[in-house]
Amino acid sequence: MLLATGAHRAAELLPGLRVPEHHPVTVLHHAAPEPPMTAPALLVDADQKGPVTHTWVTTAVDPSRALPGRTLVTSVVLGTQAAAPSASLDDAARGQLAELYGASTRRWELLALHHDTRAVPAMPAPHDARRPVRVLGGLYVCGDHRETSGSRGALASARRASSAILDDFGLRPAARDEMPLRAVA
Ligand SMILES: Cc1cc2nc3c(=O)[nH]c(=O)nc-3n(C[C@H](O)[C@H](O)[C@H](O)COP(=O)(O)OP(=O)(O)OC[C@H]3O[C@@H](n4cnc5c(N)ncnc54)[C@H](O)[C@@H]3O)c2cc1C
Incomplete structure (x- = not known):
């Protein structure tokens, strides 16, 4: 399961999860x-x-x-x-x-x-910009509160979480052969 809510709701659903200011x-x-x-x-x-x-x-x-x-x-x-x-x-x-x-x-x-x-x-120093997204076996959490404030941090943590899920469940697709470059007339 992947929890992709804000920090407060995530901590309600998963008690013990850190909630920043x-x-x-x-x-x-x-x-x-x-x-x-x-x-x-x-x-x-x-x-x-x-x-x-x-x-x-x-x-x-x-x-x-x-x-x-x-x-x-x-x-x-x-x-x-x-x-x-x-x-x-x-x-x-x-x-x-x-x-x-x-x-x-x-x-x-x-x-x-x-x-x-x-x-x-809030991100008071020292700020951990890469909090774990894999919190328990089969349980993942993402959102700006796991990375850095704002949309960029939210997207980056989502990428880390989805990458962990693909790895853990053996779902990562084999790398596709690179498409050969062709001259276009
Ligand atoms: C007024 C305002 C202005 C902002 N301005 C900027 C800005 O200029 N630039 C910037 O980078 N960031 C800005 N932000 C911050 C940015 O919106 C957040 O950092 C970003 O949306 C966080 O993404 P997230 O995926 O972690 O959480 P969210 O975007 O909050 O997404 C969480 C989602 O989970 C859903 N949800 C909650 N509980 C449940 C549940 N039980 N079941 C299913 N779904 C649930 C919610 O409905 C929500 O859609 C602003 C935020 C606000 C509020």
Whole structure:
């Protein structure tokens, strides 16, 4: 069996499993009348003014994330400062986003504000970035809490766990002969 849940649920299902501290993250989604930036780029709050740490125009990355003609802007606030009521956080974020994008945010509409107190596992030093994924005979666990916080760590631990399962159950397919390279006219 492979447990691929977050750390808290994994420890409920498998008592004794280590549960790290977590950091909170808040995500704001705004609809804008026009794109404040056309590039599919990440803007970082290098001056650390806050509350937003980074932001991007989601529809510049993936236009299907909004109805045609609509612009979706996504912004991230790290830490507990987002415990403020959503209206004041939205006000503070809007002022900062106007500076970051160099565009007015007055007509932006707040579509959603998601606050998750357990968004990413904390990684205080010394951090073990490769916790075992094989915990008992036939029992495997993966997720960012077994590697490093974020999607990259989650995927890397899933790769380690699936690799261990293939090895343990003798399921690893024989390496395929390399395809010969052919010139294409
Ligand atoms: C608001 C927010 C913003 C974030 N921003 C970023 C970011 O910008 N960059 C980044 O890299 N990471 C970010 N993260 C972190 C990233 O989402 C996680 O690191 C990643 O999703 C962890 O993957 P995972 O597979 O370990 O767990 P999860 O993605 O949590 O997947 C666990 C799955 O298990 C399911 N599950 C739980 N219990 C059961 C059960 N009993 N039976 C069956 N299924 C179950 C859940 O429904 C869930 O689908 C953010 C997280 C949040 C919450």
